[in-house]
Amino acid sequence: MPIMSYAKAIRRAIDEELERDDAVFVMGQDVGAFGGVFGVTKGLQAKYGKHRVFDTPISENFLVGGGVGAALTGTRPVVELQYADFIEVAMDEVYNKAAKWRYMHGGLFTVPLVIRAPEGAANGAGPEHSQCPEGLLLSAAGLHVVTPATPADALGLLKSAIRSDNPVVFLEHKGLYGLKGEVPDGEHLVPIGVANTVRPGRDVTVVAWTSMVHRATAAAEQLAAEGVEVEVIDPRGVRPLDTETILASVRRTGRLVVGSEAPAAGGAANEVAALVAEAAIEYLAAPVTRVCGKDIPLPQSADLEQLAIPTTDDFVAACRRAMG
Secondary structure, eight states: OOEEEHHHHHHHHHHHHHHHOTTEEEEETTOSSSOOTTSTTTTHHHHHOTTTEEEOOSOHHHHHHHHHHHHHTTOEEEEEOSSGGGGGGGHIIIIIIIHHHHHHTTTSSOOOOEEEOOBSOOTTOOTTSSOOTTGGGTTOTTOEEEOOOSHHHHHHHHHHHHHOSSOEEEOOBGGGTTOEEEOOSSOOOOOTTOOEEEEOOSSEEEEEOTHHHHHHHHHHHHHHTTTOOEEEEEOSEEESOOHHHHHHHHHHHSOEEEEEEEESTTOHHHHHHHHHHHHSGGGOSSOOEEEEEOSSOOOSSHHHHHHSSOOHHHHHHHHHHHHO
């Protein structure tokens, strides 16, 4: 299989879907000739024309609201928000319109909208450009929220999102854009709502997503040298959540660590912990541990921001506590 970066895998997904389906189009701030603030859509306007890849004003309300309206007509918009933090500016359109209109109108139409939203701490972008808002979106019934951690998943999940009749927020981690990995040739789809067992283990279950998958995996490899086998599960998204895979793992290991770059307060890590508390508490040999970001605005400094999010050592320490 070819090696490809996370960013190029996202671009390939958009390219393939633009070529496959004339109903797909891309809009956002500087997504055209400039290729997006992170260069992910570079070259697509030249290939497909300004009617299918085009720039918009700096208005997230317009972007998402226009995407909802276009989706209602039968097209499949891919809307790029420059930073995931900006989804809060368009919350009415995301939370009430995109998520709920199919239900509110009795299924007379679908809302096949994808919102690409680069999230996460990277390069000191500051407190308004570095957040992970998946927890904020958890209660938006009708909305899917996916979180790819690898180039292969970025490709397969985005293609599935574009083909879905449900509105999908695609939270790509901008700190992973340069990450390289194997990506299958040909058609590659990853189903939404199906977790990936990144590393099997018998002693501790770690559930983590996006950037935290890699830190959890590094911790698991370190602990393996001490005889502790950690199972790492990447849910690939927080809504819908693959509860079956998570519960089956916890029932085997009897221990759960949940890792999220976002702070614990109001975060998606709490949903995973609550799930296990309700459905598998009798299997637990130790309390559930959350490994989450600090409950502070992310610092502007690239060095300081890394002190505000979980490290590999944090995962190692959490697993050791779970083992007693």
